[in-house]
Amino acid sequence: MNIDDDRPLPAQLHHLRFQLPYAHLSPVFGNDWIALKAEAFARFFGTPSFLLVQTLVVAIWIALNVSGVTHFDAYPFVLLNLAFSLQSAYAAPLILLAQTRQADRDKAHADADARHREALALAAEQRDKALAHQTGQLNALLQKNTELTTLTRDLTEQIARLTNDVHEKITRDKHAKSGPARSADTFDL
Numbered sequence: 001m002n003i004d005d006d007r008p009l010p011a012q013l014h015h016l017r018f019q020l021p022y023a024h025l026s027p028v029f030g031n032d033w034i035a036l037k038a039e040a041f042a043r044f045f046g047t048p049s050f051l052l053v054q055t056l057v058v059a060i061w062i063a064l065n066v067s068g069v070t071h072f073d074a075y076p077f078v079l080l081n082l083a084f085s086l087q088s089a090y091a092a093p094l095i096l097l098a099q100t101r102q103a104d105r106d107k108a109h110a111d112a113d114a115r116h117r118e119a120l121a122l123a124a125e126q127r128d129k130a131l132a133h134q135t136g137q138l139n140a141l142l143q144k145n146t147e148l149t150t151l152t153r154d155l156t157e158q159i160a161r162l163t164n165d166v167h168e169k170i171t172r173d174k175h176a177k178s179g180p181a182r183s184a185d186t187f188d189l
Helices: 020-025 033-044 048-067 078-188
Strands: none
Touching: 033 078, 048 078
């Protein structure tokens, strides 16, 4: 369900239902193209590619100025120091901002994960209660089944006794009727 209403979520978003309230934190610097470029730039600062490119640029800069090919930045390399200062002036706030926003996202995701774990625990508790209820019902059904089986056995035995009694009575009556008739036949001879 959505956080704000009771409509079901599409299947592809259902697993993210606890993350949805924090979706606005995903882009660190906002959603416009400047923000996206600033975030990409801040993320690029800590990569090995950036360090390699920066090292190559500095090495070429120094090699060109020391070898005499060009003299746009002589030995104390004031312009190179200024470039490093400018880079650090922009990089430090961007990196700090990215770290702060990442910490906010991590906290939000931790909160969402905690809510998800709580929901799972609640669902497990509900399943346990339902299972206990069903177990109670099964035990009651088994008890009733045992009682009915005992009753059926008793009734079957009673029917068998009654059938046997009826059969014996019919046999006795048959013998009783046929007994005097035979004796009459025997007297006639």
